[in-house]
Amino acid sequence: MKAKTALGVTAMVLSIAVSAGAELITDHGAPFYNSVTEATAAGQKAGVPTVVKFYTDW
Amino acid sequence: MDTVVFVDSQTIRTFSTDMVLAKINAEVDTAAAKAMAISAYPTLVMLDKDGAEIDRIVGYMPTADFLKTLTDYKNGIGTLADLLNKSKTDTTRSLAFQVADKYKYRGKAADASVWYQKVIATGKTDDSLTGESRMAVADMLRRDKKWDEALAEFTSIEKDFKHAPYTFSADAGIWQAITLSRKGDTTAAITAYEAFLKNHPTSEDTSYAKKQIDKLKSPPPPEEKK
Numbered sequence: 479m480k481a482k483t484a485l486g487v488t489a490m491v492l493s494i495a496v497s498a499g500a501e502l503i504t505d506h507g508a509p510f511y512n513s514v515t516e517a518t519a520a521g522q523k524a525g526v527p528t529v530v531k532f533y534t535d536w
Numbered sequence: 537m538d539t540v541v542f543v544d545s546q547t548i549r550t551f552s553t554d555m556v557l558a559k560i561n562a563e564v565d566t567a568a569a570k571a572m573a574i575s576a577y578p579t580l581v582m583l584d585k586d587g588a589e590i591d592r593i594v595g596y597m598p599t600a601d602f603l604k605t606l607t608d609y610k611n612g613i614g615t616l617a618d619l620l621n622k623s624k625t626d627t628t629r630s631l632a633f634q635v636a637d638k639y640k641y642r643g644k645a646a647d648a649s650v651w652y653q654k655v656i657a658t659g660k661t662d663d664s665l666t667g668e669s670r671m672a673v674a675d676m677l678r679r680d681k682k683w684d685e686a687l688a689e690f691t692s693i694e695k696d697f698k699h700a701p702y703t704f705s706a707d708a709g710i711w712q713a714i715t716l717s718r719k720g721d722t723t724a725a726i727t728a729y730e731a732f733l734k735n736h737p738t739s740e741d742t743s744y745a746k747k748q749i750d751k752l753k754s755p756p757p758p759e760e761k762k
Contacts, residue, residue, distance in 0.1 A: 520556045
């Protein structure tokens with residue numbers, strides 16, 4: 479029972495972390511995701527293409 | 537690009553209704569960058585709803601051109617698939633060159649080489665498209681770290697375009713030096729930079745060559761062990 483509870487908490491934390499990392503960012507300019515998987519899933523759901531911009535900080 | 541193109545109202549509309557955008561730092565998500573054979577920045581890859589590549593844009597584009605290219609790609613215009621279909625009836629060198637470039641940007645060097653060779657085989661030995669194609673082939677060899685093959689091609693281009701009204705000869709000259717430097721042959725790289733300065737004194741790359749000679753002759757001292 480104890481192990482089951484611990485596992486459940488871990489799964490919930492992971493789920494929150496994944497969602498937080500993949501949320502649609504809308505605060506500046508064109509809205510975007512920072513995850514290819516999440517963006518592609520959103521594109522698939524909406525029936526539109528996904529554009530992935532690769533950049534570096536240098 | 538982020539401060540101009542992606543804050544434009546039309547771009548915001550496009551990515552709010554017609555397409556979904558993802559921005560990926562290639563230094564952080566190296567797996568995604570590697571999976572999509574990204575070799576220059578920025579690169580924008582358009583994927584269909586099943587995640588298959590439609591086409592890509594490499595480098596900066598002004599907003600209007602950028603949005604038109606995306607719309608064209610979405611409608612299947614100007615994509616690799618579209619160009620390959622056209623090539624069944626259109627055998628012009630310019631189309632073959634476009635196909636070659638598309639393959640090169642996707643990291644498909646073997647396919648790109650086949651199409652560049654078509655351009656080279658059907659043109660004059662020193663015309664512009666031949667020069668562009670030969671430089672592209674040599675550059676792909678260099679990226680693949682096939683140093684000696686790349687050097688042989690750059691050397692040959694420098695000679696063949698010596699009297700042509702283009703910069704290919706000078707470009708090939710400096711790339712020989714850069715290739716030797718990347719190969720780790722410092723002495724030969726210095727000699728190649730010096731030869732470049734002697735043979736192409738009016739090139740816009742002369743100051744770069746001088747800086748590289750200084751750098752190679754006086755490398756920074758090794759860090760002291762703590």
